[in-house]
Amino acid sequence: MDYFKDAKTTMEVYETEVKIPLEILDKMPKYTVDLFKEMALGKFEVNSYIKNMDARMLDSTKERHLKDSYNLAGMYAFVSWKWINPFVDWLDGRKVLEVMAGRGWWTYALRQKGVDAIATDDFSWERRNWTETLTEVETMDAVEAIERYANEVDVVLMGWPFMDPTAYRVLKRLHEVNPNIPLVYIGEMGGCTADSNFFEHYGVIYHDKKFNKVSEEYESWEHIKDSIYLGKYREENDNPDWFLKMYLEKQKE
Ligand SMILES: C[S@@+](CC[C@H](N)C(=O)[O-])C[C@H]1O[C@@H](n2cnc3c(N)ncnc32)[C@H](O)[C@@H]1O
Secondary structure (H helix, E strand, O other): OOEEEEEOOHHHHHHHOOOOOOOEOOOOOOOOHHHHHHOOOOOHHHHHHHHHHHHHHHHHHHHHHHHHHHOOOOOOOOOOOHHEEEEEHHHHHOEEEEEEOOHHHHHHHHHHHOOEEEEEEEOOOOOOOOOOOOOOEEEEOHHHHHHHHHOOOEEEEEEEEOOHHHHHHHHHHHHHHHHOOEEEEEEEEEOOOOOOHHHHHHHHOOOOOOHHHHHHHOOOOOOEEEEEEEEEEOOOOOOOOHHHHHHHHHOOO
16 A cells, blocks of 8 residues: 555655554555665665665655654554564464564454464553554553563564663563573664663574574565564673664763
């Protein structure tokens, strides 16, 4: 569906009221192309890029407005069947707990695929235009949910936690309560989610081939550097990538 088919200017794009369908889509409705991907595939042509600059800028505005509309409709981590399907394969019948689930989009998709899931949130989220969740989400603080449920589940999920100490407290408490199970995190690695303590101690597991397929299928909005990670608590993150290293150093200044 093209939400902006009649919008010819940036202003008209922003004036378009986008009604987000309350269903899981096959993939992210994108208006922009990934320039780095185009370059890597040898498809990037500088002349055509310059010639189409205005159209690209308008597409960028459309995607930005769509992203904001999804955020207001309660979805930060973009949930689509594209990555949920391989994720359900990876879960292979394991039970999950989602903390900070918000409106519950992730759990909503998982339950449709028959996954046994508990979803929790304290509903402290203010900037939103929804009141009802999409599926049952228990009102509960994230750390309390770990204390209550971490021994009953096999995997914990956390998408787009606020930029405060909660994500780290979840990671640490999970390690204390049930160190055997992983934490699947969706967010930026050193950006607009969680805090530096979380990134210092979240050890990403890169060698799970089945999980890597999930990461490959996950899609981000333009200019948003989020991804899906599999990881566990570790005392020290001895292998941060260059971006995370820069971020952690900046936090210490
Ligand atoms: C940016 S939203 C992300 C929601 C959802 N996971 C997503 O990706 O769309 C962050 C969520 O964390 C919840 N939250 C913040 N602090 C929390 C806490 N201490 N315990 C439980 N939930 C919390 C907010 O209510 C909000 O729903």
